[in-house]
Amino acid sequence: MNAPAPMIRLTTQRHIILEELAKVKTHPTASELYDMVRKRLPRIGLGTVYRNLELMADSGMILKIEVGGTQKRFDATTEAHYHIRCSICGKVDDINIPVINELVAQAADTTSYLIIGHHIEFTGICSACQQHQNKTLAQ
């Protein structure tokens, strides 16, 4: 649709960013990823991480998740799927319900926008934060 998947060179930094991202099932923010990558590449700069995440998202290698909350998050899985975000700690996990493609057609009838895609974001409280709350309430 837009400029389609420009091929990008796989530098050491990009390779390691990709590996670290693929390692985790959660959806780290850029600075979380920065911390992970820095353990293997201590001299890497934050700017490099941001630049490359953006680049790799543009070229379709990874998924940029722009959900509620302030920070962008990234996902090594590029297939369409939905997410849930903990409204307390901000953690983001996958939700495994089937993707509803008909939504786009449905929505298209009601708007003058040219629809590109859709995303469902659930909000909730993760198990860790639930336990925290129970403890706090019990006091």
Added chain:
Amino acid sequence: MNAPAPMIRLTTQRHIILEELAKVKTHPTASELYDMVRKRLPRIGLGTVYRNLELMADSGMILKIEVGGTQKRFDATTEAHYHIRCSICGKVDDINIPVINELVAQAADTTSYLIIGHHIEFTGICSACQQHQNKTLAQ
């Protein structure tokens, strides 16, 4: 659930912020609202706008929309509904398709999160930006 809807005093500033928000069908950001309100209340501070939007959202008077993109947006309509965001200019509009409450039950079966709610966000290109694109391509 959390602290439920604390009643807040309706000061002049809050009243005008509310009026200006209700006036528009789009979903302005805090600083867009700030600009609108400043025409009627030139000495109002940005901080006041932020503080009050946050407060009014907490007390259920307005809706805070945390969709993709960097800025929070606000909505005078508090009933559940879905949105579409222009991926070029960032504008947000309503999408009038029925709310699918079953999604929450469906998702609940697949996760350890305590689910609070859900939101569907479509992405697309608004008509203004579509025209822009056509012009640009035609050159």
Added chain:
DNA sequence: CTGCATGCAAACCGTTTGCATCCCC
């Protein structure tokens, strides 16, 4: 040798916060 990629640091932008003043009860 040439250009893209990097590290570093400064700039940026949206948002939050501390504080003195103000206004309403």
Added chain:
DNA sequence: GGGGATGCAAACGGTTTGCATGCAG
């Protein structure tokens, strides 16, 4: 007179960017 609300400005956190250097083709 007292407590919350305001205006103002400084601080903050996340992200982007400019620039000099480095490295791969």
